[in-house]
Amino acid sequence: xxxxxxGAGVIGLSTALxxxxxxxxxxxxxxxxxxxxxxxxxxxxxxxxxxxxxYLSDPRNPQEADWNQQTFDYLLSHVHSPNAANxxxxxxxxxxxxxxxxxxxxxxNTVLGFRTLTPRDLDMFxxxxxGWFNTSLIVEGRRYLQWLTERLTERGVKFFQKKVxxxxxxARGGADVIINCTGVWAGSLQPDPLLQPGRGQIxxxxxxxxxxFIITHDPEKGIYKSPYIIPGIQAVTLGGIFQLGxxxxxxxxxxxNTIWEGCCRLEPTLQDAKIVAxxxxxxxxxxxxxxxxxxxxxxxxxxxVIHNYGHGxxxxxxxxxxxxxxxxxxxxxxxxxKLLKMPPPHL
Amino acid sequence: MQLKLPGMVSTALDQPLTGKTSVGARAFCGFxxxxxxxxxxxxxxxxxxxxxxxxxxxxxxxxKLVPRCSITVISDKFSPDTTSDVAAGMLIPHVYxxxxxxxxxxxxxxxxxxxxxIANSAEAKDAGVHLVSGWQIFRSIPAEEVPxxxxxxxxxxxxxxxxxxxxxxxxxxxxxTTLKCESPAYLPWLEKRxxxxxxxxxxxxxxxxxxxxxxxxxxxxCSGLGSRQLAQDSEMFPMRGQVLNVRAPWVxxxxxDGSGLTYIYPGTSNVILGGTRQQGDWxxxxxxxxxxxxxxxxxxxxxxxxxxxxxxEKVGLRPFRPAGVRLQTEFLAQxxxxxxxxxxxxxxxxxxxxxxxxxxxxxxxxxxxVQAPRTPTPKSNL
Numbered sequence: 001x002x003x004x005x006x007g008a009g010v011i012g013l014s015t016a017l018x019x020x021x022x023x024x025x026x027x028x029x030x031x032x033x034x035x036x037x038x039x040x041x042x043x044x045x046x047x048x049x050x051x052x053x054x055y056l057s058d059p060r061n062p063q064e065a066d067w068n069q070q071t072f073d074y075l076l077s078h079v080h081s082p083n084a085a086n087x088x089x090x091x092x093x094x095x096x097x098x099x100x101x102x103x104x105x106x107x108x109n110t111v112l113g114f115r116t117l118t119p120r121d122l123d124m125f126x127x128x129x130x131g132w133f134n135t136s137l138i139v140e141g142r143r144y145l146q147w148l149t150e151r152l153t154e155r156g157v158k159f160f161q162k163k164v165x166x167x168x169x170x171a172r173g174g175a176d177v178i179i180n181c182t183g184v185w186a187g188s189l190q191p192d193p194l195l196q197p198g199r200g201q202i203x204x205x206x207x208x209x210x211x212x213f214i215i216t217h218d219p220e221k222g223i224y225k226s227p228y229i230i231p232g233i234q235a236v237t238l239g240g241i242f243q244l245g246x247x248x249x250x251x252x253x254x255x256x257n258t259i260w261e262g263c264c265r266l267e268p269t270l271q272d273a274k275i276v277a278x279x280x281x282x283x284x285x286x287x288x289x290x291x292x293x294x295x296x297x298x299x300x301x302x303x304x305v306i307h308n309y310g311h312g313x314x315x316x317x318x319x320x321x322x323x324x325x326x327x328x329x330x331x332x333x334x335x336x337x338k339l340l341k342m343p344p345p346h347l
Numbered sequence: 348m349q350l351k352l353p354g355m356v357s358t359a360l361d362q363p364l365t366g367k368t369s370v371g372a373r374a375f376c377g378f379x380x381x382x383x384x385x386x387x388x389x390x391x392x393x394x395x396x397x398x399x400x401x402x403x404x405x406x407x408x409x410x411k412l413v414p415r416c417s418i419t420v421i422s423d424k425f426s427p428d429t430t431s432d433v434a435a436g437m438l439i440p441h442v443y444x445x446x447x448x449x450x451x452x453x454x455x456x457x458x459x460x461x462x463x464x465i466a467n468s469a470e471a472k473d474a475g476v477h478l479v480s481g482w483q484i485f486r487s488i489p490a491e492e493v494p495x496x497x498x499x500x501x502x503x504x505x506x507x508x509x510x511x512x513x514x515x516x517x518x519x520x521x522x523x524t525t526l527k528c529e530s531p532a533y534l535p536w537l538e539k540r541x542x543x544x545x546x547x548x549x550x551x552x553x554x555x556x557x558x559x560x561x562x563x564x565x566x567x568x569c570s571g572l573g574s575r576q577l578a579q580d581s582e583m584f585p586m587r588g589q590v591l592n593v594r595a596p597w598v599x600x601x602x603x604d605g606s607g608l609t610y611i612y613p614g615t616s617n618v619i620l621g622g623t624r625q626q627g628d629w630x631x632x633x634x635x636x637x638x639x640x641x642x643x644x645x646x647x648x649x650x651x652x653x654x655x656x657x658x659x660e661k662v663g664l665r666p667f668r669p670a671g672v673r674l675q676t677e678f679l680a681q682x683x684x685x686x687x688x689x690x691x692x693x694x695x696x697x698x699x700x701x702x703x704x705x706x707x708x709x710x711x712x713x714x715x716x717v718q719a720p721r722t723p724t725p726k727s728n729l
Contacts, residue, residue: 080513084651090597093480093524112510113522120501121524124467133502133524135480135510135600209477209615211599233597269471 001029001339002174003330006164006189007181008036009043010141010319011308013148015179018323019330020155027339034152035170037163040145044183045315047202047281049230049237050144051092051213052137052317054107055223061288067321069110074320075137088143090233093135094213095121097128102219104132111136125266128216136213139316140233164189167296171303177333178305179326184284186309192290195310198283199246200224201255203263204235205273214266216240224283224313227262235276238263242313244285251278286310291322293329304333391416391717394559396577397569397692398422398548399429400530400702403537405569405691408703408710410544413717419563420541422570423552426534430571433590433663434699435612435619436475436528437601438462439483440496441697443671448495454704456499461703462526475532479613481601482506484520484648489605492519500525514648517604525601528699529614553577556679556688565716566688567709571666574692580673585664586695587625589637591645592617593655602648607696609644611652618655620645624696626667633660668693672705676712687716 005016016034024030040046052075054068079089095117108114112135122128149159164170167189170178182189184197210231218226224242231237240262241255256278264270286309294305308326311318393416395406406420426432440455442448466476484506497503506520514520538548553559556577559566568578575583595618603610612619620641638660646652673693679686691709694701 080650082646082650082653085595085597085654090599090651092599113504113507115502115504118502207472208596209472211477211479211613231599268467268469269477271469272472 001027001031001176001334003030003032003177003179004170004173004175005032005034005179005181006036006170007183007309008034008039008145008159009045009181009183010145010148010315011183011311011322012036012179012181013145013152014319014323015181015308015326016157017148017151017155018320018327019179020152020157022327023330023334024155027334032157034157034159035162035164036159037161039159039161040149041142043141043145044281044283045141045145047200047279048141048313048316049202049228049239050088050139050141050232050316051215051230052139053111053215054105054314054317055312056102056105056217058106059288063325064289064318064321065106067318067325068107068314070321070324071318072110072137075139079137085233086143087147088140088233090138091135092138092211092213092231093133095125095131095133095215097125097131097214097216099127099129099218101130108134125214127265138230138232141316143233144316167303167305168298171296171298171301175303177330178303179330180305180307181309183309183311183315184282186284186290186307192286192310194286194290196245196285197247198224198285198312199241199243199248199280200239200283200313201241201251201259201278201280202237202239203256203259203275204232204237204277204279205270206276207231207236207270207273209269210236210267216266227259227266229263229267229270236273238270242283247282249280249282251280283313284310284315285312289318289322291325291329293333306330306333388415391565392563393418393565393567393713394563395420395567395569396422396553396556396559397571397573398425398534398538399569399571400431400534400699401571401691401694401706402569403534403541404702404706405567405709406541406546407537408706409567409713410541410546412707412710413714416717417545417547418541419547419549421549421551421553421559423550425538425548425550427531429530429534430663430666431530431534431698433588433661434530435590435610435614435621436530436533436699437479437603437610437612438500438526438528438700439603440700441607441695443695443697444669445671451701452495452499454701454708455496457704457707458699458701459499459526462528466526470536473532474536475529475615477527477615478524479527479599479601480522480524481603482510482514482520482522483603483605484511484514484517485605486517488519494521497521497523516647527601527612527614530699532615556686557681557684560684560686564687565713566686567713568688568690569692569709571692571694572664574666574673574690578673578688578690578692580668580693582670583666583668583693584627585629586667587623587628587630588621588663588665588696589623589633589641590661590663591620591638591641592659592661593620593652594618594657595652595655597651598649604648609641609648611645611649617657618652620652629664631662631664633662665695666693666698667695672701674705674708674712676716689713689716
């Protein structure tokens, strides 16, 4: 049984690992490969700040709320292990700031220690009048992708650098199941008018005294268009850019200025911070994640495709829940093809 | 001409001390009776002994509170070689047995407010002051569930069950946000500001406070453990603390075991792991066995520390005084000479947490000393 995962960002690699962990033992013939034209550090995952925080509003697909929770719980169970830093995981606390009171988010009990801000907290942020404090997790994209790659390599999964032009090409190459984790470029394999790039630009600075994330919100502007500061393991990510429909992967000077001015206004100590990198990424924006099966017919055989793309700006936040769901779908494929020698493992 | 009395240690202070200050002090080549100076229009000459957090912050407070004075900070050790430099600088106060809680709370609040303003300004990075959140955890429910300082720090609350899951051996905890004041940055920052205000900084070892007479009119004794000799305070003893400085930049929260013996304090460039409290131990050399013990205790609370690197051992001798901080004016008298001394030492484990509050108090004592008229003593025959 040949499984080809297309895409080596967090979705591709975590889905690959999740499926391999669950099915290799009951499917000895499992031959899994990852095809991608970009690997870490050149994926969109590498640009992400990596803070686990879902959007404020409830997702269109209620399952996404479960997937967010599952991901958080899974990562939380790993953050207490000796290996946490190697995986790219850390606990981080911080502030969400608003111009007016808003209802608590549905994920308030998923994160740790959620509370609203006191007047003294708000004294630190004169432009804002309401907010939350909570403890969450960061998953550093680059480190996590390296860790996933190590785990997959240990398991004998092979990686191939190639630009896939069509599902047919992969099917005719011998793939029985294709896991489509092509993110923002999924449209090139199969047109999807619902999928658009949400261009983001970030500045990474050296500011090790910053121990908290600070995320501002401006409902009129929309998500990610208001300044945010997210400390990572080595550097601090400054952002606040979200441009729907913009495919440019090149850093833009006006965006740089918007980010810098917004973040320095929010946190004056950043003026002293040294810039270590500036990056652009394309969030794969979609009204909801496409996570479903599709059967394609090429020549005389059926090829199963499991789509797993369209995670917008919350890919790291939701990745493991989606991987578990994709693994469930994979299990169904195996059942239908009567390939399982034993009952499927309990997911 | 200065008279050298028998028993006086010869120091460079026997030489004229010259220097310019913006307050307009003249060169010292003194024979003056210090009290006629106190009534004259000449600036009062104040010596602050000690350049740890207590000495430098006291010099700062004196410079703001006492008009027409010239200040000289004198110490044998400066950052990074002071006791303060070893301390993590977490604003979590300690209790001094003879100090009323309201006083302690006032000192802590004044220090917190002072540092909070710095943390939120563009000076924060240079001054080494930043906010940090974390947890104080207990293996059994403490007698006092809400400490006196709960409303001084930010966002104080009890830990939730979900948060306590991280610490399976602990049943109760506090979560809050406080400040970290890192002396290796804070002390040089204070020093720079002091120099900018015309304060002189002198590297000298003082063996006896009388060495400062008659060059100075008032002495402020911030010599910490040195007061055992300088103030002949036999109650002072070291409370030895050993810590590890490690690189572990993924640790963003502090963790403190309720007893205070085991702690993890993340800072700007390293994480400080502690610690020990060894009464009466003067040994400044790190002990390898103790280091292993500290590392093991801290990894038990934060397993990811096993990936820490660049481990360095440090030792500091906390200036412990059983009666608590000594904030008191003493008029030294010997052979017809008088020297007012404001004592400001004995902060033990809690120096950085209350330094600004006690420095303000010390400055008030200096101010009283300077203003109060006194009967002049007769000039000695030279």
